Structures are given as C-alpha cells and as structure tokens.
Amino acid sequence: MEAVIKMTVPAVRHHVRWRQIADGVLLAGVLATLYIYARVQGSTCAKMSGSAGNGYEISDGGMSIPAQELPDTAIGVIDISGLGGLIAVRRSMEQAPVSVDEDSQALPFAAPIPDITLQVPETGLNGGGKDEENDVSITALTVSVYGNSGIPELTTFTVEQENFDAASLEIPRRLGKEFDGWYLDADGTKPFEGLAENQKALELYAGWKEFDGFICNDEGHVTSYTDLSVATGGILAFPRSPDCTGVEYGSLEGLEDIVMEVYIHTNITYIAPETFDHLRFLMYIEVAPGNPNYYSEDGILYSSSGELVAYPNGRNL
Template identity: 85%
Template sequence: MEAVIKMTVPAARTHVRWRQIADGVLLAGVLATLYIYARVQGLTYAEMSGGAGNGYEILDAGMSMPVQALPDSAIGVIDISGLGGLIAVRKSMEEAPVSVDEDSQALPFVTSIPDIALQMPEADLTDGGKGEEDDVPITALAVSVYGNGGIPELTTFTVEPENFDAASLEIPRRLGKEFDGWYLDAACTKPFDGLAENQKALELYAGWKEFDGFICNDKGHITDYTDLSVATDGILAFPRSPDCTGIEYGSLEGLEDIVMEVYIYTNITYIAPETFDHLYFLMYIEVAPGNPNYYSKDGILYSSSGELVAYPNGRNL
C-alpha cells in the first residue's frame, strides 16, 4: 500500500513516500532516526520553527531542556548506546495526521511517549580512577608526647609537619631526675632524630638521667653522690634544679676530709638534721638569697624561723 505522510517541518513541507508501512511503530522508528541524524549533524531546536505547544521535552541526565517546536509526529524512546545512553522524547498523546491515496482508507497513527529520563554512563570526575588516598596530601601531623614518669603525663596536638620542632616542645618535670631528650620508645633506646617522609603520626617519650654528680630519690632528695669530684677545690655545690629539693642524712658520707665550703641554692628546701655534722673541715655554709626555708649568716646555717641548723665543724679546730 502506498501512502503519503505529511509532516510539518520548520520552513519546509516534506513528503515522504513509503511503499509499505507495517504499522505505526515502524513509522515512529523512521522519524526517530531522522531526528537523531539531525541532532548529530548539529541541528538545534532553535533552528526549527513551527507551532508552539506541541509538548515535546528532552530529559537529559535528569535535567529538562527547554521545550522547542518539533514536527507533529510522535517519537518514542531511542537506544543510542554509542552516543551515551537513552534519549527520551515526551509528547502528550495526539493524533498524527496521515493522508493516503484515494484508493486507500485513512490510517490514524496515535502513540504516547512515556516519560523516561536520559540515562548517561557514570563518569569519574574525581581522580581519573586513582585511589583517593594516593592523592590526599598530608595536612597535619598528630603528635603524642609522653612524660614517661614526668609531668605532664601526656600531651597531644596536631601541627603541620614543616612547622614541627622538637626543641620547642615543653620540657616535662620529674622530681629527682634531669631531662635527657626525646625518644621513640618508653625504654629510651631509640633517640628521636627527625620526622620520616610523609609521616602522619609521632609518639615521643621523655628520657631521664641523674643529676650531674648526685643521685636523688622520687622526692627529689639527694641520697648519694657519684664520685669525689662533686667537691671541687673543697667546695660542695648542690644541683641547681627545681627537681632537686633536699638532702637526706648520710648522703655525704666519704666527703668528711674533702669539703670545706657548702653552697645551697634556692631549690634546696629540705635538709635532714645533722647532715653536715660529720664534715670535719667544713668552714663556711652559704645559702642563696631567696631560699624559702633557710638562710645563712657569717657562714652559719639557720632555718627561716631563726633556729640553728648547722654550725661549721672546721671552726672548732
């Protein structure tokens, strides 16, 4: 059967002659093919003119494009996988005019197009397939500082790696001990010597040692000395550290014939009774100004309340 299909196209009236039309679906497919061809060739809806209100709408990746005038023909959902997915054209149900030869009967063509959004393949717009962790820059270093017997026990903070400086860390305090640097382990066998490349976390442990020449208990009181050199030229000076706070009785045994002068700093706030009584050649005891518990006058040691604490035995010879 030979038919002439009339289709209104902007600025032109086109007659397409078909020798056989199986049904309305075949017609829709042909018109869709023509539409896709025009789209690929760069035609836009703005170039078409015609009656408005046809109700066509392209749904592209979930976003609707402006309605433009299209031919008075209904087209369905077309699979264009090679171009990126599905194209859905929506048109309210209308009857497309069809004319045939005089010997034929009029063949109405009616179709409705479902609302289907354009389904586009998902594109990776982030890192081109690379793992996110590979490209994430290190923005901060997590630092944990352990007192390791000292105070504060633990300090944590974050810092930019390039701004980290171990020398600027707060030095913890520990009675009877002197700070000996930062280590990577609690046993203080691995000294810290700098950050590794791309290091994200750091744990530091305070190292400790005895005061130079003296041994103290956990109260910070001197209990012994390491060698006779603590009394240089007969002068015995105790550690000048706030973590050395006193002198226990018997801690100076063996220095009886060496010590002639004793110097006490402001940090020594406890002196056990009779601590200096066995220093036979001791001639002078001096206390630094500002000591809260002791003072000296004419080389004699007094408590802050004025009581006699020690009289130099060398003066009795």
C-alpha cells in the same frame, strides 16, 4: 598722449589674464590633493575596520574578541599568560591599490594592514572554569608526647608534618631528674632523630638522667653522689635546679676529709638533721639570698625561724 594710452592698455589686460589662470590651476591642485588624501584615508580605515580579516568585531556594546586558533602566517607571538591567552601578530601582504577615480591609474603604493588575533582559553580572563588546579598534598601528623614519669603526663595534638618541630615542644619536669631529650621508646634507647616521609603518627617519650654529680630520689632529694669531683677545691655545691629540692642524711658519706665549704642554692628547701655533722673540716656554710627556708650568718646555718641547723665542725678543731 593718446598714442601712449593705446599701446599700454592691451599689455595690462594680458598680464591680468595669466595671473587669473595661475591662481585657478593652484586651487585645482590643492583640491585634487585633498581629494586623493581623503580617498586614501577612507580606504585604510575600511581595511582596518573589517570584521573577519583582523579578528575583531564591532558592536554597540564595544569591541569583542572571538577565540581563534593561532594562524599559520603568524610572524610573532606575544605571551600574556597572566591574562589567560596569547596574541599572535601577522601582516597581510596583499596590496590594496587606491585610485582617484575609476578612469585613473592606481597609485604606486599600498598600505599593508597588520592582522592581530587574540587566542583566549575557555576559562576566560578571570581564571575560573575548566583548568585543572595543582592540588598540594598536605600530610597531617598526629603527635603523642609522653612525660614518662614526668609532667605533663601526656599531650596529644595534630599538626602539618612540615610544621612539626620537636624543639618547640614543652619540656616536661620530673622531681630528682634532668630532662635528656625525646625518645621513641619509654626506656630511652632510641633517640628521636626526625620524621619519615609522609609519616602520619608519632609517639615521643621524655628521657631522663641524673643531675651532674648527684643522685636524687623521686622527691628531688640528694641521696648520694657519683664521684669526689662534686667537692672540687673543697667547695660542695648542690644542683641548681627546681627539681632538686633537698639533701638526705648520709648522702655525703665519704666526703668527711674533703669538704671545707658548703653552698646552698635557693632550690634546696629541705636539709635532714645532722647532715653536715660528720664533715670534720667544714668551716663555712653559705645560703643564697632568697631561700625560703634557710639563711646563714657568719657561716652558720639557720632555719627561717631562727633555729640553729648546722655549726661548722672545723671551727672546733
């Protein structure tokens, strides 16, 4: 038993010694790795925090970006014109060897650091300053609108030329006439067709024409007709316009043998006595509901007070 113990103890001691050595080597390797990693990170941060190389300055108030010309070595440009500048990006090709200590060899790699320059115009990012603005030329147009015997007699206003629209003008009124558009002269010989470029003044005159088929005086009363078509099919109907207000005696001469029926709109508020007496074949007179001065009953014309105005002569045949 004593011999066995003497032979086993040295072997155990030898095994423990090698295990301690391996643990020490492993620990040393880990420490060396951490040290190298720390040196590499420190060198990289030092390069990135440089003030002149990357175009940045670090101050207590934060980061400021000085205005610089775009570098010749720029390999890319980022347009941020909406913010008032350009970003040029370049990459430094100089290598920055990193070593563990002064006696060791440089590591076989380098960390190239991007160099970014922001070029800002003098106006700054707020858009104000020395930049010239593009002025938009606005032409003011003075418009004079003449009623030309109509109402309103004259209207004057100023408007931007591009906003002028003749169709939006108030249409004037004139007793006995119908509006016929805008003209450049009072005689109605030069129709308005549009504005000239950069025109600053415009004079428009209302044009007038007779009602279709009839001729009226300045009181709006029918005094004559233009052709026999006013009584097509034997039915005579006067103009339906607020500017045609009555019928004068003798205005229907020549229609004696044509007219068989007369229709009176609400705008006809005056009918001269005996106006229809010569219409020998007249059988019926109809007044539109709502006429303030006349009404009809069984084809006979009465005033609003109930007086007989006209009895159809055709019924006497």
